[in-house]
Amino acid sequence: MLTRMDSFQATIDADGRIEPRDAMPEGYRKTLIRQIAQHAHSEIIGMQPEGNWISRAPSLRRKAILMAKVQDEAGHGLYLYAAAETLGVDRAELLDLLHAGRQKYSSIFNYPTLTWADIGAIGWLVDGAAIVNQVPLCRCSYGPYARAMVRVCKEESFHQRQGFEILHTLCNGTPGQKAMAQDALDRWWWPSLMMFGPPDAASTHSEQSMAWGIKRHSNDELRQRFVDMTVPQADILGLRVPDDGLVYDDATGHYTFTEPDYAELYEVVKGNGPCNEKRLAHRVKAHEDGAWVREAAAAYAAKRQEAVA
Amino acid sequence: MSDLFDYTVRLGDDALIAAQRTAEWIAAAPQLEEDVALGNIGLDQLGQARSLLQYAGSLDGRTEDDLAYFREEREFRNLQLCELPNGDFAHAMARLLYFATYQHLLYEELRTCADETLAGVAGKAVKEVAYHVDHATQWVLRLGDGTEESHRRMQAALEALWPYTGEMFESDELIGRLAVAVDPAPLRAEWERRVLAVIDESTCSRPEASYQHTGGRSGRHTEHLGYLLAELQHVARSHPGATW
Numbered sequence: 001m002l003t004r005m006d007s008f009q010a011t012i013d014a015d016g017r018i019e020p021r022d023a024m025p026e027g028y029r030k031t032l033i034r035q036i037a038q039h040a041h042s043e044i045i046g047m048q049p050e051g052n053w054i055s056r057a058p059s060l061r062r063k064a065i066l067m068a069k070v071q072d073e074a075g076h077g078l079y080l081y082a083a084a085e086t087l088g089v090d091r092a093e094l095l096d097l098l099h100a101g102r103q104k105y106s107s108i109f110n111y112p113t114l115t116w117a118d119i120g121a122i123g124w125l126v127d128g129a130a131i132v133n134q135v136p137l138c139r140c141s142y143g144p145y146a147r148a149m150v151r152v153c154k155e156e157s158f159h160q161r162q163g164f165e166i167l168h169t170l171c172n173g174t175p176g177q178k179a180m181a182q183d184a185l186d187r188w189w190w191p192s193l194m195m196f197g198p199p200d201a202a203s204t205h206s207e208q209s210m211a212w213g214i215k216r217h218s219n220d221e222l223r224q225r226f227v228d229m230t231v232p233q234a235d236i237l238g239l240r241v242p243d244d245g246l247v248y249d250d251a252t253g254h255y256t257f258t259e260p261d262y263a264e265l266y267e268v269v270k271g272n273g274p275c276n277e278k279r280l281a282h283r284v285k286a287h288e289d290g291a292w293v294r295e296a297a298a299a300y301a302a303k304r305q306e307a308v309a
Numbered sequence: 310m311s312d313l314f315d316y317t318v319r320l321g322d323d324a325l326i327a328a329q330r331t332a333e334w335i336a337a338a339p340q341l342e343e344d345v346a347l348g349n350i351g352l353d354q355l356g357q358a359r360s361l362l363q364y365a366g367s368l369d370g371r372t373e374d375d376l377a378y379f380r381e382e383r384e385f386r387n388l389q390l391c392e393l394p395n396g397d398f399a400h401a402m403a404r405l406l407y408f409a410t411y412q413h414l415l416y417e418e419l420r421t422c423a424d425e426t427l428a429g430v431a432g433k434a435v436k437e438v439a440y441h442v443d444h445a446t447q448w449v450l451r452l453g454d455g456t457e458e459s460h461r462r463m464q465a466a467l468e469a470l471w472p473y474t475g476e477m478f479e480s481d482e483l484i485g486r487l488a489v490a491v492d493p494a495p496l497r498a499e500w501e502r503r504v505l506a507v508i509d510e511s512t513c514s515r516p517e518a519s520y521q522h523t524g525g526r527s528g529r530h531t532e533h534l535g536y537l538l539a540e541l542q543h544v545a546r547s548h549p550g551a552t553w
């Protein structure tokens with residue numbers, strides 16, 4: 001007779017979907033909670049570096065696009081927390097872990113947005129890298145996560161195009177605007193490469209996640225895919241990728257590139273990036289400032305319940 | 310400059326400055342659902358501002374961005390209510406209740422005015438601001454009748470902003486001259502009826518004020534507007550002639 005765990009393995013082997021009520025190994029559940037929570041946290045922390053430019057966006061059209069983008073990221077956070085909740089945790093609990101520094105978010109958001117061009121660079125590179133990471137997750141073995149990713153990826157590709165378009169406009173603008181665009185690429189290139197995580201040789205969670213159908217490609221494969229996709233776009237913009245080692249290899253059809261400085265990545269993950277403290281402090285403050293509002297909403301709802309009962 | 314231009318700029322500036330303040334809540338709201346909701350409201354306000362400023366600009370050969378980014382503080386014609394700093398979430402909801410209820414009454418009339426463009430903008434906006442009124446109403450009720458602390462904060466916010474509501478209903482010569490303009494003075498009674506009904510239901514007491522601030526419609530603002538504009542305008546002004 002098949003046990004419930006056998007049916008889990010059979011579903012994984014057949015490349016099917018695991019749903020919330022299905023049996024699953026505890027490690028699978030824990031890995032997913034960690035990954036989905038980290039992803040959700042990244043969406044909401046990611047609102048800050050971009051939100052930083054809403055008030056200063058240089059045209060009303062750009063302001064509207066940026067507001068809609070940051071709002072989309074809040075929506076992505078909502079879908080992802082809801083996906084995590086199907087695994088038996090709740091959002092409040094996950095937020096507490098984020099605020100206590102016990103769960104991570106993507107290190108890319110610990111870099112500062114210093115000029116308007118950074119909004120273009122984030123859309124183009126950071127949303128671009130997110131798409132490369134997330135498209136395979138649309139086929140992730142856990143149904144609610146995979147479905148959330150389908151929605152998210154659709155919006156991320158809008159964001160990527162909008163970011164490219166911001167830079168395209170700058171690159172065809174005044175010399176000052178073009179310099180701003182190059183400076184943004186110079187600063188965001190290496191952190192974007194680090195978004196794919198440590199090199200395969202040093203990656204700790206990968207193998208088991210691959211076996212469970214949570215991860216489909218290695219960090220290095222995805223990083224290569226990102227470079228191959230992005231370099232020709234930089235050429236269209238007329239911007240120089242800040243890597244002297246970058247060459248196109250006719251034989252393989254891929255770019256050869258210099259690896260980012262992973263020592264920097266480990267420092268940022270440890271909390272020593274330029275904005276780690278600011279990002280977390282902002283999040284904690286918004287949460288604490290809002291505590292009386294959430295309490296009031298709960299108290300009001302309880303009073304209505306009583307009135308009905 | 311024509312009366313139609315001046316009138317349209319008033320309404321456009323209200324929406325623009327309100328949007329700028331609403332947007333400050335994004336990534337700072339009490340819960341994620343509210344980041345999304347305030348994002349929606351801010352986008353509606355910004356959309357209204359753009360339509361109105363585009364129209365005003367078309368009357369004298371300027372763009373929406375010329376008007377938003379390259380006018381001085383004294384040339385802005387928005388209500389002071391819109392420019393006040395955000396304060397806490399109770400202040401945000403009190404302001405939204407007061408302002409959106411006013412906009413709703415105004416747009417409802419404006420959508421039947423003889424100017425097709427203004428009527429069109431108002432026809433679209435009236436549906437948006439109906440949602441804003443509803444959102445603010447729900448929160449004023451929850452906060453007013455929630456906890457002791459939320460009640461105290463809601464009461465304080467309703468009172469602090471009340472002296473900035475009189476300005477919404479001021480009639481002046483421009484309104485008298487321009488046939489398509491909606492005279493706001495007669496809207497006041499219905500505005501009070503609606504707003505006070507929400508305040509009563511929220512268990513808060515009705516605010517009273519012996520004095521009402523004024524000046525926004527003639528470009529005399531609070532000290533806060535200058536800083537808001539400095540932030541809004543600085544990138545555009547640092548690169549004169551650039552397109553974005």
Ligand SMILES: [Fe+2]
Nearest residue numbers: 043072073076
């Ligand atoms: Fe996102």
Ligand SMILES: [Fe+2]
Nearest residue numbers: 073127156159
């Ligand atoms: Fe995005």
